[in-house]
Amino acid sequence: MTLTNFDELLTKYAEAIVRTGVNVQKGHTVVLQAAVDQAPLVRLITKKAYALGAVEVIVKWVDDIINREQMEHTPEEILTDIPQYKIDESLALVAKGASRISLISSDPDALAGLDSKKIAAFQTANGKALSEQRKATQANKVSWxxxxxxxxxWAAKVFPDLATTSEQVDALWEAIFKAVHIFDEDPIATWEKKDVTLNEKANELNKEQFTALHYTAPGTDLIVGLPANHLWEGAGSDNVRGERFMANMPTEEVFTAPDANRVDGVVRST
Incomplete structure (x- = not known):
């Protein structure tokens, strides 16, 4: 790693994740899922979370290579038979109100060439088995x-023209740090201002009460209807304890829900 002050920047990022991301408070349980190659960041997040009063930090390690081996060689009937102990653990963590941190860094092609139906079958079975966990996050019952x-x-996909892996990874870290405001003197303060700004934008859109959104682009001409009295929201949310958290880092999100029965036109994905 040749990025100037990388360790300092990574430490600031860890602090932003625990303070702005899930807003760790005294007594919290934190579940952290990350790839094994993210150990330096995971250690920093763990340290910061305990410093803020977390009573336990549970790390769930994942590995692209092992996942691929499992998906390729484990019989589908075994993959889709989710063990009860995994379901019980998930339910226990939901009952605790455990915060969840997911670090996303996977190889985009990690499962390329494998049986897509087998992968889909596992994802469906796993989703059903852990449905209460998904519901808790979607309803903001917990911070995540x-x-x-x-x-x-991932860096090689984004920066293929750079000569070395080190240069590619540096470039991706630099892009991430910029997007999550880590180069700012006080990233936490920047995120607080962003939260206010995004809420202001959402409130402006709520006043308009548009009937539809019209998307145009090469190959795309799509009208998406919006329901009466729809609500726009900013990226920040409050959990059931009234604790503010930011579900995505980075984000510039202001969002609403469309009317599923009023979609007309053509959309092209490139």
């Missing part, structure tokens, strides 16, 4: 954040 972290494979 999905945060980006650079990896070799």
């Amino acid at each position: 954040v999905v945060a980006a972290a650079a990896s070799d494979k």
Whole structure:
């Protein structure tokens, strides 16, 4: 790693994740999922979370290579038979109100060439088995954040023209740090201002009460209807304890829900 002051920047990022992302408070349980190559960031997040009063930090390690081996060689009937102990653990963590941090750094092609139906069957079975966990996060019963972290494979996809893996990873970390405001003198303060700004934008859109959104681009001409009295929201949310958290880092999100029965036109994905 040749990025100037990388260790200092990574430490600031860890602090932003625990303070702005999930807003760790005294007595919290934190579940942290990350790839094994993100150990330096995971250690920093763990240290920061305990410093803020967390009573336990549970780390769930993942590995692209092992995941691929499992998906390729484990029989589908075994993959889709989710063990009860995993379900019980998930339910226990939901009952605790455990915060969840997910570091996203996977190889985009990690499962390329494998049986897509087998992968889909596992994802469906796993989703059903852990449905209460998903519901808790979607309903903001717990604090949660999905945060980006650079990896070799991902960096190579984003910066293929750079000569070395080190240069590619540095470039991706630099892009991530810029997007999550880590180069700012006080990233936490910047995030607080962003939260206010995004809420202001959401409130402006709520006043308008548009009937539809019209998307145009090469190959795309799409009208998406909006329901009466729809609500726009900013990226920041409050959990059931009234604690503010930011579910995505980075984010520039202001969002609403469309009317599923009023979609007309063509959309092209490139």
